[in-house]
Structure formats: structure tokens, C-alpha cells
Amino acid sequence: MGGFPFSAIVGQDEMKQALLIAAVEPRIGGVMVFGDRGTGKSTAARALAALLPPMAVRRGCRFNRDPGDATCSAGCCADDVAEMPVPFVDLPLGATEDRITGALDIERALVAGEKAFEPGLLARANRGFLYIDEINLLEDHLVDLLLDVSASGENVVEREGLSVRHPARFVLIGSGNPEEGELRPQLLDRFGLSVEVRSPGDVDTRVEILRRCDAFEREPDRFHKAWRSADQAIRSRIARAKARLASTVVPEAVLADAAELCLATGVDGLRGELTLVRAARAAAALAGHKEAGRAELREVATMALRHRLRRNVLDETGSTARIERAMTELWPA
Numbered sequence: 181m182g183g184f185p186f187s188a189i190v191g192q193d194e195m196k197q198a199l200l201i202a203a204v205e206p207r208i209g210g211v212m213v214f215g216d217r218g219t220g221k222s223t224a225a226r227a228l229a230a231l232l233p234p235m236a237v238r239r240g241c242r243f244n245r246d247p248g249d250a251t252c253s254a255g256c257c258a259d260d261v262a263e264m265p266v267p268f269v270d271l272p273l274g275a276t277e278d279r280i281t282g283a284l285d286i287e288r289a290l291v292a293g294e295k296a297f298e299p300g301l302l303a304r305a306n307r308g309f310l311y312i313d314e315i316n317l318l319e320d321h322l323v324d325l326l327l328d329v330s331a332s333g334e335n336v337v338e339r340e341g342l343s344v345r346h347p348a349r350f351v352l353i354g355s356g357n358p359e360e361g362e363l364r365p366q367l368l369d370r371f372g373l374s375v376e377v378r379s380p381g382d383v384d385t386r387v388e389i390l391r392r393c394d395a396f397e398r399e400p401d402r403f404h405k406a407w408r409s410a411d412q413a414i415r416s417r418i419a420r421a422k423a424r425l426a427s428t429v430v431p432e433a434v435l436a437d438a439a440e441l442c443l444a445t446g447v448d449g450l451r452g453e454l455t456l457v458r459a460a461r462a463a464a465a466l467a468g469h470k471e472a473g474r475a476e477l478r479e480v481a482t483m484a485l486r487h488r489l490r491r492n493v494l495d496e497t498g499s500t501a502r503i504e505r506a507m508t509e510l511w512p513a
Contacts, residue, residue, distance in 0.1 A: 183223070183226050183227055183230055184223050184226075184227055184393075184396055185227060185231075185403070185404060185407040185408075185410070185411050186224065186227035186228050186230075186231045186411060186414060187407050187410035187411045187413075187414055188392055188396070188403070188407045188410075189220055189223065189224055189227065190380075190385060190388050190389045190392060191380055191385055191389075192219065192220055192224065192377050194375045194376075194377075194482075194483060195213055195220075195221070195224055195375045195377050196224060196228075197463075197479075197483075198211045198213075198373045198375045198483050199211060199224060199225060199228045199353070200228070200414075200417075200418065200466060201373065201459050201462040201463060201466070201480070202351045202353075202372065202373065203228060203232065203351065203418055204418060204421045204422050204425060204462045204465060204466060205425060205458050205459070205461065205462035205465075206349060206350075206351055207458060208372035208373060208455060208458055208459060208462070209327075209330065209331065209352070209370065209371060209372030209373075209455065210327075210330055210351060210352030210353060210354065210371050210372050210373075211351070211352075211353050211354070211371065211372065211373045211374075211375065212315070212353075212354045212355075212356075212363070212368065212371040212373070212374040212375070212487065213225075213353065213354065213355040213356075213374075213375050213376075213377060214355070214356055214357070214358050214374070214375075214376050214377075215355070215357070215375075215376055215377030215378060216357065216377070216378060216379050217357060218379070219377045219378065219379055220377070221313075221355040221377060222311065222313060222355065225268070225309060225311050225353045225355075226268055226311075228309075229265075229266050229267075229268035229308065229309045230265070230266075230268070231411055231414060231415050231418075232266040232415065232418065233266075233415065233419070234263040234264060234265055234266070235263065235264060235265075235266055235307055235308075236261050236262070236263055237261070237262055237263070237264055237307075238260075238261065238262075239260050239261065239262040242299045242303060243299060243303045243306055243346045243347060244264070244267060244303070244304070244306040244307050244308070245306075245347065246307070246347075247261045249347065266307070266308045266309070267304055267305055267306070267307065267308030267309065267350075268308060268309045268311065269301050269304050269305040269308065269309065269310050269311065269350075270311050270312075270313070271301055271310060271311065271312045271318075271326075273313075273314060273317055273318060275301065275322075277321075277322065277325065278300065279300055279301060280300050280301050280302060280322065280325065280326070281300045281302055281325070281329075281335055281337050282297055282298055282299045282300035282302070282303060282335070282337055282344065283297075283298055283300070283337070283339070283342075284296070284297070284298065284339075284341075284342055297337070297342055297344045299346070300335075302329055302335045302348040302350075303335070303346060303348065305348065305350040306346070306347055306348050306349060306350060307347075307349055307350065308350055308351070309350060309351045309353060310326070310330075310350045310351070310352050310353070311353045311354075311355075312326070312352070312353070312354045312355070313355050313356075314355070314356050314357070314360065315354035315355065315356050315363065316356040316357075316358075316360060316362060316363050317356070317360060320364060320367065323363070323367050324367065326352060327352070327367065327370045327371075329348050330348075330350065330352045331370070333347060333348060333349040334346070334347060334348060335347075335348040352371075354371065368487045369448075369449075369451065369487065369488050370451070371487065372455045372458075372459070372484070373455070373459065373480075373483045373484055374483060374486055374487035375483050376486075376500075417466060418466075420465075420468070421462065421465035421466045422465075424465050424468075424470075425461065425462060425465045427470075428461050428464050428465045428469070428470065428471060428472060429470065429471035429472070430457055430460065430461050430471065430472045431471060431472075431473075434457075434460065434471075434472055434473060434474065434476075434477060435457065437474055437477055437510070437511070438453050438456045438457050438460070438477060439453055440510055441456070441477070441481060441485070441503075441506060441507065441510060442456070442485070444506040444509070444510060445485060445489055445502060445503055445506050446489060446490055447485055447488045447489065448488065448490065451488070452484065452485050452488045455484045456477065456480065456481065456484045456485065457472075459480035459483070459484050460472040460476040460477050460479075460480050461476075463476040463479050463480050464476045474511060478507060478511075481503055481507060482499075482500050482503050482504065485499075485503055486499040486500050486503060487499070489502060489503075
């Protein structure tokens with residue numbers, strides 16, 4: 181029996197779509213989820229990881245290397261291939277930099293007098309998901325470190341006479357409650373997508389959530405069986421989207437639309453356009469389309485741009501409203 185099925189999560193459509201896009205296109209750069217406590221943020225992330233098919237690894241590898249990667253300096257990899265679930269690693273708030281990146285194996289150093297590397301959480305998360313709850317309470321230098329590794333796909337450790345370099349490609353998911361503090365804008369901007377979740381405001385939705393949670397707690401096996409086909413459909417949809425992503429076209433007109441929208445909303449730099457285009461391509465692949473269009477840009481624009489807008493003292497409307505207004509003005513129906 182696993183966790184709560186992804187397909188059984190009620191509502192929170194924007195969050196679920198952002199997670200699906202990140203699973204299809206890891207170069208998006210991670211997902212930041214801000215919202216109330218108890219709105220299913222970690223449940224959705226765990227459910228998506230559990231939904232993905234097992235991945236092939238080199239047996240015994242402490243870095244979850246792809247079987248095609250034979251560059252293992254640690255000498256821990258066997259020649260044969262094994263399968264393992266897609267990793268989902270929780271990063272605790274009190275984690276030190278050594279725990280995250282890895283460090284000298286003190287026990288082996290004291291007992292055998294050998295300098296050996298003890299992999300950290302980044303090695304465990306390779307090719308999977310790294311989840312940070314209350315990321316806005318994590319020390320800024322650690323957030324910066326995680327975003328650097330997430331962007332480069334590689335963890336480099338050089339200390340205590342060690343020089344280790346290993347792959348660390350993962351989908352970074354951060355969640356937090358805005359009431360407990362915001363991330364610095366320069367850090368928040370480096371997340372690919374940002375979504376906001378709120379407690380449901382209608383009775384019917386809240387009742388349905390209670391009904392499903394109660395059914396899951398009382399008879400988890402039966403609940404999983406009831407949602408198995410729906411989860412399988414999502415699993416197949418992700419696999420097809422990943423397979424067609426490279427061939428999904430983004431026409432020149434859509435690139436121009438993305439640039440015009442970023443200019444109209446005052447987004448700094450080019451990270452916004454790049455994320456917008458990548459997210460639109462992934463959304464098109466998920467929908468089974470051969471090319472991304474303006475409809476996909478509309479679908480992903482708020483989650484790709486809302487956290488990149490500068491404050492405008494003359495415009496007190498929220499970032500989501502500003503983006504939607506700009507799209508209406510640029511692309512009238």
C-alpha cells in the first residue's frame with residue numbers, strides 16, 4: 181500500500197498541472213508551492229513521484245546513476261542493471277550543508293584511515309524529487325546552493341581533501357506558507373514555476389475531500405484499487421509526453437508572443453521567457469499536440485511569471501491579475 185493516489189486529489193488543478201509539467205520537462209527548474217497548511221502540497225508531490233514507473237540504475241550505485249553512465253569515481257557501481265522506485269527525498273529544515281551535499285566518511289577515516297566520500301541528500305535525490313517543506317524558513321545560502329545544483333545537474337564537493345563530482349538531476353519542489361515569510365525575490369525568481377493553493381471555499385468540495393480521505397484511511401487497499409486505472413492513465417500520459425517532447429514544435433509566432441508578454445508585464449531578464457516556452461512545450465506534449473500555441477502560453481503564463489513580477493506601487497492588483505490583464509490586452513479573444 182502506497183500513499184494517497186495522485187488522481188484522487190480533489191481540486192488544486194494548477195498545482196497538479198505544474199507538477200506534471202516539471203515531471204515531463206525537468207529543465208523547468210522546479211516548482212514553488214505557496215499556500216495554506218493542509219492543502220495537499222506534500223501529498224501531491226509524493227503522489228506524483230510514486231506514480232512514475234521504476235527507473236533503471238547501475239546496481240549498487242550510491243548516486244542513482246543511469247545505466248548508460250559509466251563514469252563512477254566512487255567505484256560503487258556494478259556492471260549489471262537494477263530497478264528502483266523514483267526517489268522522493270525530504271530535506272529537513274535543520275539539515276546542514278554537509279548532510280545535503282555529502283562529506284568525508286568519518287567512520288571509515290577513523291577505523292580504516294581511508295578518505296572516503298559519504299553521499300548526501302543530493303545523491304539520494306538524483307533522477308527523482310527533492311522536496312523542501314517550509315522552504316522560506318531554510319537558510320538563504322542553502323536555498324542558493326540547492327538552486328545552483330538543480331540548474332547545473334551536478335554536485336561538486338571540494339573540502340577536507342576530497343574532490344567529488346556526481347550527477348544531481350532532480351525536480352526541486354519547495355512549499356511554504358506566505359504568513360511565515362517570503363523567499364528573497366532573487367531566489368524565488370530561479371524557481372521555474374510558482375503556484376498558489378488555497379483551502380476550498382465551497383462546502384461540496386470540502387465534503388468530497390473528507391469523503392476520500394476517510395475512505396483512504398479506512399480501506400487503503402480498496403481505495404488504491406479504485407483509483408488504479410486513473411493513475412495508470414496519468415502515468416501513460418506522462419510517458420507519452422516525455423517521448424514526444426523533443427519533437428514538439430514552438431513556432432516563431434509563439435516565441436514572439438512569449439517575449440511580448442514578458443515585456444508587457446515587466447519581467448526582468450530572459451529566465452521568464454525560457455521558462456514560459458519550456459512550460460508551454462511540455463503542456464502541449466501532455467495534451468498530445470505536435471506544437472505549442474497561444475492556448476498553451478495562456479495555460480502556463482501565470483505559473484511561469486507570477487513570481488517574477490516587480491512590485492508596482494501604482495498598481496496594487498496581484499501578480500496573477502496583472503498577467504491575465506496583459507494577456508487580454510495582447511491577445512483579445
